[in-house]
Amino acid sequence: MAERKKLYEGKAKILYATEDPAVLVTYFKDDATAFNAQKRGTIVNKGRINNAVSTHLFQLLEAQGIATHWIDSPQGQADGREMWVKPVTIVPLEVVVRNLAAGSLCRQTGIALGTPLTPPLVEFYYKNDDLGDPLLTCDRIRAMDIASDDTVTQLQQMAQRINQVLINFFNGCGITLVDFKLEFGTLADGTLVLADEISPDTCRLWNQNETDESRRVMDKDRFRQDLGDVESGYQQVLDRILAHTS
Ligand code: TMP
Numbered sequence: 001m002a003e004r005k006k007l008y009e010g011k012a013k014i015l016y017a018t019e020d021p022a023v024l025v026t027y028f029k030d031d032a033t034a035f036n037a038q039k040r041g042t043i044v045n046k047g048r049i050n051n052a053v054s055t056h057l058f059q060l061l062e063a064q065g066i067a068t069h070w071i072d073s074p075q076g077q078a079d080g081r082e083m084w085v086k087p088v089t090i091v092p093l094e095v096v097v098r099n100l101a102a103g104s105l106c107r108q109t110g111i112a113l114g115t116p117l118t119p120p121l122v123e124f125y126y127k128n129d130d131l132g133d134p135l136l137t138c139d140r141i142r143a144m145d146i147a148s149d150d151t152v153t154q155l156q157q158m159a160q161r162i163n164q165v166l167i168n169f170f171n172g173c174g175i176t177l178v179d180f181k182l183e184f185g186t187l188a189d190g191t192l193v194l195a196d197e198i199s200p201d202t203c204r205l206w207n208q209n210e211t212d213e214s215r216r217v218m219d220k221d222r223f224r225q226d227l228g229d230v231e232s233g234y235q236q237v238l239d240r241i242l243a244h245t246s
Contacts, residue, residue: 011037012050012201018084023071026051026083032201034224036132043223047081049234050199055083056241057166057198064165066158068194069185088185088195091147094125094133095155097163098179102204103221105179108135113213122159124152127183154192155184162194170205173240175218178204200234207236 004016004025014027028047033040051073058070071084098105101115124136126146141147147155159182170177180203183196196202200219210216214225218233 023084024087026085028081032223043230048079049238051081051083052238053199054197090185092127094127095159095182096123097159100178102178120163122156173244174208176206176208178206200237
């Protein structure tokens with residue numbers, strides 16, 4: 001690919017245009033932030049690992065009939081940090097699915113860490129850093145005119161299907177999928193597709209071989225909570241995915 005125009009730089013990724021209007025390039029950085037960027041750091045190799053994990057999970061979901069923005073993840077390019085994606089208009093909602101209580105759910109409700117949530121919770125947060133990504137209700141989404149009721153229903157259904165596929169897959173890797181965040185976008189023809197990434201940055205993943213509360217964490221909570229060995233947590237997620245798919 002020739003000269004690329006940077007379209008957008010976020011906290012963890014950069015989006016570039018290519019000479020083909022049907023293809024954008026996502027570059028996965030090693031930069032890590034938490035608590036709305038109040039905490040900043042670097043996780044060595046995170047970009048490469050998150051791209052590889054997201055690539056596997058997008059391919060898995062595509063194989064299950066779930067449309068995503070993923071096109072290809074060319075190897076040997078930019079140290080495996082690049083993903084080619086379809087251009088989408090991002091729906092400004094963070095869709096969080098929770099199977100076990102953790103994080104902000106525990107802080108805001110007092111539900112104990114690890115409590116099973118049956119059925120899983122599907123929550124919407126407004127993707128707006130200035131407002132601190134607040135939790136929304138369906139009524140608020142309607143009042144803010146962010147998405148139609150039909151789109152909200154479709155997002156809930158897609159999130160639930162994705163959750164089932166991912167729970168089963170991670171179980172096969174000896175990993176419990178505690179919760180995760182999804183983002184969706186619309187293609188030029190209006191089709192809703194899964195976008196962004198699914199990685200240890202955006203999921204809580206617990207090692208089923210560890211019972212100790214801090215040792216079992218394989219995801220960005222290692223960075224958020226200063227648990228140490230952040231890179232090896234991420235690498236272990238990728239290693240298990242590769243072992244399980246080979
Ligand atoms: P929370 O418990 O902090 O609300 O996070 C729920 C899930 O969403 C967890 O897997 C981490 C993920 N997440 C993101 O991917 N980006 C974010 O900005 C936040 C706050 C959470």
